[in-house]
């Protein structure tokens with residue numbers, strides 16, 4: 251729990267991402283955050299932003315265009331080594347980009363479930379699924395640090411892209427992930443961490459929903475995963491997320507990371 255009211259943080263997140271979900275495809279990321287360039291005023295198209303984040307052009311062309319918002323901070327599907335028939339859960343699925351990329355990999359024998367707490371995002375993702383003819387995907391409403399609407403021990407893989415940093419209780423979110431994974435199941439998560447803790451007094455709601463003020467240090471992030479019961483925790487990728495944004499981050503360095511852990 252942080253000193254700012256948890257409900258206020260969630261309200262701001264829903265408002266921010268609800269607004270992004272309602273924007274047309276060409277400028278979704280420009281006023282958003284959790285997107286390269288956002289803090290310095292944006293300007294990148296969602297596709298440009300997604301390329302900078304790590305998606306391949308061919309991947310972006312293979313999914314519904316309206317699912318590409320450019321608001322992630324990595325490309326977790328690349329690292330998840332998804333197999334035919336697997337059950338995948340994407341936490342904070344937004345407009346569905348990683349759900350659609352995963353759907354292709356697990357084939358009709360598998361299933362991908364996207365979870366999001368913002369109604370407008372769920373609506374956009376469901377339209378994308380329908381228009382794209384996806385029959386092995388589903389989007390459910392849920393807050394990932396309360397109860398993920400998925401049964402215990404039922405998922406092979408949990409992925410997530412730039413969402414855990416938005417939660418106010420990371421350990422609870424990781425415990426929920428641990429609960430829904432099968433024994434031996436894996437989570438592969440792209441997220442942001444920072445090089446220094448922010449003081450509780452300095453937390454700003456807008457910067458929290460822009461994926462800055464909710465970031466933990468890498469050490470605290472990994473400790474939260476361990477506390478939730480995970481084993482074999484490894485950092486698969488680390489890179490400086492954005493340059494020249496020290497004014498917004500209060501001088502902290504924000505790093506994009508991909509973390510894998512096993513139940």
Ligand SMILES: C[S@@+](CC[C@H](N)C(=O)[O-])C[C@H]1O[C@@H](n2cnc3c(N)ncnc32)[C@H](O)[C@@H]1O
Nearest residue numbers: 267284322342343344366367368371393394411
């Ligand atoms: C930065 S966007 C990333 C969207 C998507 N993963 C992507 O890469 O395009 C964060 C998403 O997570 C959702 N979100 C934030 N906190 C959440 C929570 N506690 N539970 C469920 N969804 C959440 C937001 O509604 C938003 O759609």
